[in-house]
Amino acid sequence: xxAIACDVTVLEHQRLTDTIRLMTVNWPRRxxxxxxxxxxxxxxxxxxxxxxxxxxxxxxxxDPAMGTVQFLYEVRGKGTEKLAALEPGGTLSLVxxxxxxxxxxxxxxxxxALVGGGIGTAPLYQLAKELCAAGTKPDYYCxxxxxxxxxxxxxxxxxxxQLATDSGRFGFHGFVTQLLRPEEYDLVLCCGxxxxxxxxxxxxxxxxxxxxxxxxxxxxxxxxxxxGCTCHTSTGGRCxxxxxxxxxxxxxxxx
Ligand code: FES
Numbered sequence: 001x002x003a004i005a006c007d008v009t010v011l012e013h014q015r016l017t018d019t020i021r022l023m024t025v026n027w028p029r030r031x032x033x034x035x036x037x038x039x040x041x042x043x044x045x046x047x048x049x050x051x052x053x054x055x056x057x058x059x060x061x062x063d064p065a066m067g068t069v070q071f072l073y074e075v076r077g078k079g080t081e082k083l084a085a086l087e088p089g090g091t092l093s094l095v096x097x098x099x100x101x102x103x104x105x106x107x108x109x110x111x112x113a114l115v116g117g118g119i120g121t122a123p124l125y126q127l128a129k130e131l132c133a134a135g136t137k138p139d140y141y142c143x144x145x146x147x148x149x150x151x152x153x154x155x156x157x158x159x160x161x162q163l164a165t166d167s168g169r170f171g172f173h174g175f176v177t178q179l180l181r182p183e184e185y186d187l188v189l190c191c192g193x194x195x196x197x198x199x200x201x202x203x204x205x206x207x208x209x210x211x212x213x214x215x216x217x218x219x220x221x222x223x224x225x226x227x228g229c230t231c232h233t234s235t236g237g238r239c240x241x242x243x244x245x246x247x248x249x250x251x252x253x254x255x
């Protein structure tokens with residue numbers, strides 16, 4: 001289904017930590033339900049005002065009953081600073097939903113682990129909801145530098161919930177990859193910093209466990225037109241925005 005452009009209204013905007021925000025907006029197209037791993041291009045400033053590019057932000061949660069979508073994002077530049085300044089009642093321009101999302105058919109009847117790092121945990125909440133609704137209760141492994149966010153709401157949707165922090169102030173002191181045993185799973189679904197995803201992919205490959213990863217790239221058009229977000233894969237260059245952002249880990253991180 002092609003992405004659409006529309007203006008939506010900010011219904012709620014919460015500050016979870018110094019740099020993490022949770023924004024809820026109305027989604028007027030119930031006939032176009034966004035799915036886990038897809039993203040939207042967000043903008044709340046005029047086209048002739050910097051920054052030039054809209055911000056790609058992944059879907060955190062879609063609530064079909066309420067007709068709302070949520071974005072969990074990190075404030076780390078001019079664009080997200082402008083987004084963070086939006087108050088409830090403010091208008092946000094969206095283009096989306098874009099991208100392929102996670103392949104849930106591959107998870108049917110399987111033992112599944114979700115592995116997230118930092119703001120890369122954002123799309124995993126919608127993913128946990130969709131898996132749960134399809135009868136698969138995943139385990140959840142998450143890693144943060146220090147203060148975690150959004151972990152508690154995974155508990156009702158997941159079996160095991162394992163937390164690691166670099167600081168050691170919360171959960172296991174170390175990397176989330178030290179907690180994961182891929183041999184216990186048929187499929188690992190992963191989103192986070194690229195070094196973490198590469199490490200997860202390598203562990204999965206070693207143990208013969210299938211792994212999907214969600215890549216992050218700077219994006220200009222977000223619809224496959226500018227070729228600015230190309231990544232190298234085993235079958236050649238592919239657009240992260242249109243042909244991803246979710247790929248089989250062997251395609252993008254394979255030897
Ligand atoms: Fe333009 Fe992906 S951002 S092709």
